Amino acid sequence: MRLSLRARLFTMIVLPLVLVAALASWARLDSATQLSQRLYDQTLMAVALVISRDVLLSEGDILTGALSGALSEALGDRVFYRIVGPEGSFVTGFSEAPAPPPGDDSDMPRFYDSTLDGVPVRVVTLREHFDDPRFEGWVTVQVWQTVSERAALSLRLLAQTIFTLASVIVTAGLIVWFGIHRGLRPMRQFEAAIAARSPDDLQPIRRWVPPEMNRLVEATNDLLARLRAAFAARDAFISDAAHQIRNPIASLQVQAEALLTAPDEASLRRRAGDLATDARRAGRLTNQLLSMEKVRGRSLRRERSELDLVALATETSRGFAARALRRGVEVSFASTGTPRSMIADRVLMEEMLVNLLDNALMHGAARGGEIAVTLDFAPEAVTLAVQDDGPGVPDDLRERIFDRFFRAEDDGTAGCGLGLAIARDVAQAHGGDVRLASGTQGARFEAVLPLS
Secondary structure: OOOOHHHHHHHHHHHHHHHHHHHHHHHHHHHHHHHHHHHHHHHHHHHHHHHHHHHHHOOOOOOOHHHHHHHHHHHOOOEEEEEEOHHHOEEEEOOOOOOOOOOOOOOOOEEEEEEEOOEEEEEEEEEEEEOOHHHOEEEEEEEEEEOHHHHHHHHHHHHHHHHHHHHHHHHHHHHHHHHHHHHOHHHHHHHHHHHOOOOOOOOOOOOOOOHHHHHHHHHHHHHHHHHHHHHHHHHHHHHHHHHHHHHHHHHHHHHHHHHHOOOOHHHHHHHHHHHHHHHHHHHHHHHHHHHHHHHHHHHHHOOOEEEOHHHHHHHHHHHHHHHHHOOOOEEEEEEEOOOOOEEEOHHHHHHHHHHHHHHHHHHOOOOOOEEEEEEEEOOOEEEEEEEEOOOOOOHHHOOHHHOOOOOOOOOOOOOOOOHHHHHHHHHHHOOOEEEEOOOOOOOEEEEEEEOO
C-alpha cells in the first residue's frame, strides 16, 4: 500500500510510540501483579498473626464472627484458616485445607498458590511455638484467601496505565500530525511555485526551503537547466536545418527542372550528373545535421559508461581504412603510454573520431598519402590525434575551421562545414576540447580528454 508522505511520516513516528506503549503495558502488568501479590501477602501474613492470637486468647475457640466479617470486608476476598496443635492435633478452623508443598518445617512463614474445591487460593503457613499449658509446643497456622481481588487490583493498575499511555499517544499523535502539516508547508509552497510556471519559464527556482529540501531544489533546477539546453538545441537545429537545407533543396529543384528542358542527350547527362552531385551534397548535409543533433541530445542525456578507447579507436580505424583505400589513402593506428579506460559515451566518441577521419580524408590526405591515428595516454588525460600529410590549414583559418558551416573559399570538396564542429562539441561534452596542433606537416587535430 502506497501512503502519502504525511501518512508515512505519521506512521513512522507514532507506530514506534504504540509499540513502546504496548511493551510498557506488558511490563506494567507484570509489575502490578507483583505489587498486588506483595501487598496481599503482607496483609495475609498480618491476618494469620491476628487469627493465631485471637484463637490463643479464646482458648482454641473458633474466630469470632465479628472479626471474620471485618477481615473479609477489609480484604475483599473471604479468609479461611486452620490451626493444628502439637503432634498434628486439630485445634480449630476449617477441617479441609490446601495441601502445602513439600518443604522444610522451619518456623519461617511460607507463601504458596494452591486450589481448594477448584478455586485458586493464596496460602500462608506459619509455625509458632507456644509455652501456654493449653498449647504447649509447635502450633501450625494456615490461612488462605481467594485471589479474585488480587487479579482485579492488577487489572485496575493495568487499565490506569493503558489509559495514561493512550492519552499520551493520542496527544502526541495530534501534535505530530499538526507538526507534519506545518513542516510540509515549504513543500506545498515549492509545488505551488512549480505549478505557477508557464511552459516558457524554465528559469531556476529561487525560493527558501529547509536544508533537507536543498537537494530536491538543486535536482529540479538541474532538470530545468537541461530542459533549457534541450530546447535551445532544438531551436538551433531547426534554425540550422531551415537555413542550410533551403539552398540545396532549391538547387535540386532547379536542376530537376533543367532536366526537362535539356536540348540533347549530352546536356541531359551533364545536368543529371549535376543533379546527382547536388543530391549527394544535400544528403551529406542532412546526415551531418542529424549527427550534430545526436551529439547535442546524447550529451544532455549523459549516457556514459566505462569505455576502452584503444579498442574503439582500433575498430573505428579499421572500418574507415577500407573506405580510405578506395581513394589510395592508408590509415594507421598506434598507442603510447599506459592504456586506461574512461567514462564516456561510446556513440559520441565514435562520432568524433569518424568526423576527424572524414575531415582528414576529404581535406587533407592526397592520393597515395597516409592518415595516422594515435592515442597518447598521460596520467590525467588522453590525446586522440588524427594527422594527415596534406597541405595543412592556413594560420588565419586555424580557429574558424571549427565554426559550424564554415568552408574555405577555395574548398572544392563536398563537405558542409560541420565535421570539426561536431568533433569539438563531443570533446567539450566530455570535459575536453579539440585543437589544431602547430608545427606539423599537414594537419594534426588533437582531441584532449580528461581521464578522471
